[in-house]
Amino acid sequence: MAPPSRPVPNPRIVFTKRPGNGFPVVGEHISLDNTRSIDLERVLLNGGFLTKTLLLSPEPAMRERMRDPEIRSYTTTAIVGAPLVGFGLVVVLRSEKDGIKAGDHMFGMTPFEAYTLQPYIEGRVEYKESEWPAGTFDMDSLALQVVPDPQGAFPWSRYCSILGIPGLSAFAGFEAYANAQEGETIFVSSGASGVGSMVIQLAKMKGMKVIASAGTNKKVEHMKRLGADVAFNYNMSAVSDFLREHGPLDLFWDNVGGSTLEAAIEHLTVYGRIIMCGSASEYNIGLEDRHGIKNTSYIFKKRLTVQGFLIADHAAKMAPRFFSEVPALVAQGKLVSEEHLVHGIENGPAAFVDMLKGGRALGKPVIVVAEE
Amino acid sequence: MAPPSRPVPNPRIVFTKRPGNGFPVVGEHISLDNTRSIDLERVLLNGGFLTKTLLLSPEPAMRERMRDPEIRSYTTTAIVGAPLVGFGLVVVLRSEKDGIKAGDHMFGMTPFEAYTLQPYIEGRVEYKESEWPAGTFDMDSLALQVVPDPQGAFPWSRYCSILGIPGLSAFAGFEAYANAQEGETIFVSSGASGVGSMVIQLAKMKGMKVIASAGTNKKVEHMKRLGADVAFNYNMSAVSDFLREHGPLDLFWDNVGGSTLEAAIEHLTVYGRIIMCGSASEYNIGLEDRHGIKNTSYIFKKRLTVQGFLIADHAAKMAPRFFSEVPALVAQGKLVSEEHLVHGIENGPAAFVDMLKGGRALGKPVIVVAEE
Structure with a gap:
């Protein structure tokens, strides 16, 4: 015994x-x-x-x-x-x-x-649907799924970044809403984040000019390695000044909100698009203390389209294609993380x-x- | 002689x-x-x-x-x-x-x-295209066009309201972007304006519940006569309170911008849409003095779509249908102005x-x- x-x-x-x-x-x-x-x-x-x-x-x-x-x-x-x-x-x-x-x-x-x-x-x-407002997502419905062993082609930690929700979010949102055209200019805020670093790479694959922002010089260098044509540290350069120099923008992928969003609205070109994926600058600030955006009239003056986006709405549809295409690209080093x-x-x-x-x-x- | x-x-x-x-x-x-x-x-x-x-x-x-x-x-x-x-x-x-x-x-x-x-x-x-930013509209390109004599079916002044640019704007924008569904709720700001009063009527034709706002009690009564289910004077009722009582909104047609836009964003439902047609509250106020909108994070949290709209982009395509359909409806009293x-x-x-x-x-x- x-x-x-x-x-x-x-x-x-x-x-x-x-x-x-x-x-x-x-x-x-x-x-x-x-x-x-x-x-x-x-x-x-x-x-x-x-x-x-x-x-x-x-x-x-x-x-x-x-x-x-x-x-x-x-x-x-x-x-x-x-x-x-x-x-x-x-x-x-x-x-x-x-x-x-x-x-x-x-x-x-x-x-x-x-x-x-x-x-x-x-x-x-x-979760009882009747107890929550319409459109509430039951996070706990995302059950564990068996994932393949990368056999050393990439570390398991990729499943928490480029092969996880950040990568899938970027992939699905870009696919659904970016309408990316070769030669267009995109600005990616929080470009060194899990989502942002994937968006930079997807945009480069489409032949876009990529402008990216982050909060440290080390992240700026990283975004350039990912393919960003120009990148800046928002603690060192004013967002609006940088975009004035390197814009105008056809597309803005926003992970940050607030004053960054306001600056991007200023520098979007006519018929420009915004994909709002997050507002990291606001998650820990009460409504009253947030930056108020004063230039929303540009939305009609420039005929902008602003699309709010959450991966929850797209995951079921996009995950099969994502998992059939992206792990191979990661293994080949064509997408890095x-x-x-x-x-x-x-x-x-x-x-x-x-x-x-x-x-x-x-x-x-x-x-x-x-x-x- | x-x-x-x-x-x-x-x-x-x-x-x-x-x-x-x-x-x-x-x-x-x-x-x-x-x-x-x-x-x-x-x-x-x-x-x-x-x-x-x-x-x-x-x-x-x-x-x-x-x-x-x-x-x-x-x-x-x-x-x-x-x-x-x-x-x-x-x-x-x-x-x-x-x-x-x-x-x-x-x-x-x-x-x-x-x-x-x-x-x-x-x-x-x-107008020389090279001298203006992309997307600038040459207003003077809109030449005079011969219009039919209504023969007493309606006054000539209709050509400056429901049969003019306000009516065409409402018609084209609603057609292009509203995706109106029977039973949905729309909020129309500046609902007694030329554009707003047409939007109210188009929304009712689609079977929507219509909430409308304006700045005098007389206009409120007028909007109700146009078909608005509920209407309010924004000088008497807080926009947000009224929308809380009568919303949530599926669609917001905005002619006003500023704090009205902010209140509507608060009360839009998940997957709600905003058509931004104007921002009348801001035309005579400098950027610094405008109301800053602090709740833009709802755009991704509720997966909203915000579409900027100007009639200039749609007039050529929509005018033929507009002038073949709308004057008859005006003559029959089915659309009023x-x-x-x-x-x-x-x-x-x-x-x-x-x-x-x-x-x-x-x-x-x-x-x-x-x-x-």
């Missing part, structure tokens, strides 16, 4: 308090809970499967879920007291579920903890807040919870 | 000074010039034709043409010292031009004066400024220069 198995620690990142309008504070709004453990060999699977978390992907949509449930937005709200839930890469340790076996790698929504009994219960919102690996779940809360603040490190932040 | 003919007075409204950001002032920026006369029988036609002005249509695009030529926008700029040029209805007195004969009624761009040798020279911008007739060209400058200020009188302002 084998000796009884022993529980191992199961640290988790817990959502402890809604942060209101400001940045969440580690230890106050999101906290590490080191008190739990799990018996990996004996925990009851109940027809499900047990996963070990390898990588976690802090993303802006998680901040939006921390809002007061009274405020309507595009997602359900997170549950105080439960682990954060977001995208991650896991490996299956044990399974009672058909089609899923030990050793499978899976990507999708998962709690921010070391080990999870799947499908997860804690942190999941029991950079991740900023943060080792240890204990560093996850700080990595999340750093992501919201724009981050000084290069690359899409990825929390490495465990090596295989 | 007939006695020699005698010159008659030919009063005109002259653009005397650029008004900068504020409202133009009568006598300073636009002035009546009563010093001229014309010999109607003997003036040389030079292969052209002589017209008598019957009606003139003060419209917001004329204000935009008064800007500093350094400021780019969607039209060429007006010439200081020349008569104002805008839309009007004229009757031909004499003609040397094939296809145009005495007695013809014509509608189109014409100088704001009692009599004009056509094609007009004074006030016309000699109200004009505010201001008698006498000497009252034209004040009528123009009153139009810019929103006007307290009901109906599209029309200057009656002469009866036939």
Whole structure:
């Protein structure tokens, strides 16, 4: 008879308090809970499967879920007291579920903890359509999917950046709304982000002139390596001045909002397009304190089209093409990606807040919870 | 031998000074010039034709043409010292031009004066494409066109409202971008204006619920007569409160911009649409003093589509259908229109400024220069 198995620690990142309008504070709004453990060999699977978390992907949509449930937005709200839930890469340790076996790698929504009994219960919102405004997206509906082993062609961390939601968002939004023409000029704000760095590369593939912005000189150099024709650090150059020199713009892919959006509206050409994918400058600022955009009359004077975009509406339709085309391009080095690996779940809360603040490190932040 | 003919007075409204950001002032920026006369029988036609002005249509695009030529926008700029040029209805007195004969009624761009040798020279911008930014519209390219005599089925003044540029703008923009569905809710700002009153009626024809706003109680009653399900005076009710009660909105037709646009963005439903046709609240206010819109992040959170629209891009394509369908509906009383007739060209400058200020009188302002 084998000796009884022993529980191992199961640290988790817990959502402890809604942060209101400001940045969440580690230890106050999101906290590490080191008190739990799990018996990996004996925990009851109940027809499900047990996963070990390898990588976690802090993303802006998680901040939006921390809002007061009274405020309507595009997602359900997170549950105080439960682990954060977001995208991650896991490996299956044990399974009672058909089609899923030990050793499978899976990507999708998962709690921010070391080990999870799947499908997860804690942190999941029991979504009832009638209880949420129309158009609310149930984030927890994004189940884990088995993903192929890249066999060393690229690191697993790509699944949290160019082969994850950031890459898919860029791919689907660009495909649906960019109407990109060779020789046109695009401006990509937050061009060193997961989404932005993919948009830069897609635009170059279409033969566009690419202008890109980010918040550090290192990111500026990175955007140029990705193919941006000109790039600038918005902490060093005024957005409007830079666009005046290098525009006008035919297309603006916006991840930032606020004063950046206002400057782009000023420098869009007639019949220009804006794809609004995010407004990172506003996620941690109350409505009253945001930058008011005063030049919206250009929208009719220049006959602009502004299209709001969320990947949730496009994922089901676009994912098959994305996963049939993009991993090969990544393996061949035709599409590149950079991740900023943060080792240890204990560093996850700080990595999340750093992501919201724009981050000084290069690359899409990825929390490495465990090596295989 | 007939006695020699005698010159008659030919009063005109002259653009005397650029008004900068504020409202133009009568006598300073636009002035009546009563010093001229014309010999109607003997003036040389030079292969052209002589017209008598019957009606003139003060419209917001004329204000935009008064800007500093350094400021780019969607039209060429007006010439200081020349008569104002805008839309009007004229009757031909004499003609040397094939296809145009005495007695013809014509509608189109014409100088704001009692009599004009056509094609007009004074006030016309000699448009060279290379000298203007891409997408600039040469207003003077809109030549006078012969229009049919309504034979008493409706007054000639309809050509300055529902059968003129306001009506055509509403018709073309609604056709191109509204994607109106029965049972949806539309909000029309400046719903008692020439454009707005047509949009209300087109929306009702599509089976939409219509919310409309204007600046006087009389206009509110008028909008209800046009078919608006609910209507409000924005000087009495906060836009946001009214929309909260009667929304959410599927579609917003905006003629006003600024804080009205911000309130509508707040109350649009997911996948809602905005057609931006104008921003009347901003035409006489400098950029710095405008209302800053702080809630643009709703554009991606609600996946809104915002479409800027100018009739200049659509007129050539849409006018044939418009003129084949709409006059009959007007004659049958299925589409109604109200004009505010201001008698006498000497009252034209004040009528123009009153139009810019929103006007307290009901109906599209029309200057009656002469009866036939």
